[in-house]
Amino acid sequence: MRRKWIWVAVLIALLAACSQDSENLPRAYVSFPERIDPQCRNGKARVFDECGDQLALFTAALAKANSEGKTLLVEYGAEWCIWCHVFDAHISGEHGEFRYTYGLPRDPEARHTQKMAEDPSGAQDVQAKALRDFVAANFVVVRIDAQYAPNGKAVLMRTGAIRHYSGGVPYIFTVDGSARFAADFNHETAERRRDTEVNWYRGYDRVDMLRQFTLMRDRARANVATGTGT
Structure with missing residues (x-):
């Protein structure tokens, strides 16, 4: 519990620093793909370049x-994946109320x-x-399609992330x-998460996200190849 409150204090300090130096700190993180062909899969590709x-x-x-x-922060995921959209919403600074469009693994x-x-x-x-400003200041985010693109898994092979990947999406990792x-x-x-029929929710603990992102960034900088969750 004490460690969690330390990270809460860090979050507050980060926000104060952002307010004092708002002209120098970007508010929106850089992400790829920068553009998706509007004809890709008849317009169904919105976030991940499926073509x-x-x-x-x-x-x-x-x-x-x-x-x-x-x-570089890599998000290996898919358009149908609700947790991919939840992740994107959180690193974009959204909070309070969310609206997601998604599919199912068995019916993407x-x-x-x-x-x-x-x-x-x-x-x-x-x-x-x-959290939003930390991501913007420290990461470039790339979304790699795991469902339809011809060589999405090749990125896992290229980086060596395949050795840590246990299946499922989103799989999120950093590289040096x-x-x-x-x-x-x-x-x-x-x-x-909440799973009752009338009170359904999917979200992330932002304090834990900041803790993990700091570690993931630092390990990429130090070139220490190890997973936080493996």
Whole structure:
């Protein structure tokens, strides 16, 4: 419990620093793909490039991260994956109420829409902004399609992440500047969920996300190849 309160204090300090230096700290993180062909799978590809070369996408994102002195954060996922959209919403600073469109592993073509709200907390706004700004300041994010793109899994092979991958999406990890696997994200400690029929929720603990992201960034910088969740 004491360690968690330490990370809460870190979040508050980060937000204060962001407010004092708002002109120098970006508010939106850099992400790839930068553009998706509107004709890709008849317009169904919205976040993940389901038609393009994923190795080329990864290479471009890594070059961008290296040029900006940031760490590349890889999200291996799919359009149908609700947890992928939950992750994206959280690193974008969203909080309070969410609306997701998703499918199912057994039926990725399905389109379900779910609106959900997290339990109210006075810390949500502070935590959401601090997490968003930390991601923007430290990472370039690349989304690699695991469902339809021809060579999504090749990125796992290229980076060595395949040795740590146990299946399922999203699989989130960092690499060093030479594209070598550094660390992965442990969903078990970060996920927050409710499963009643009338009170359904999927979300993340932002304090734990910040803790893990700090570790994942630092391991990428130090070129220490080990997973946070393995």
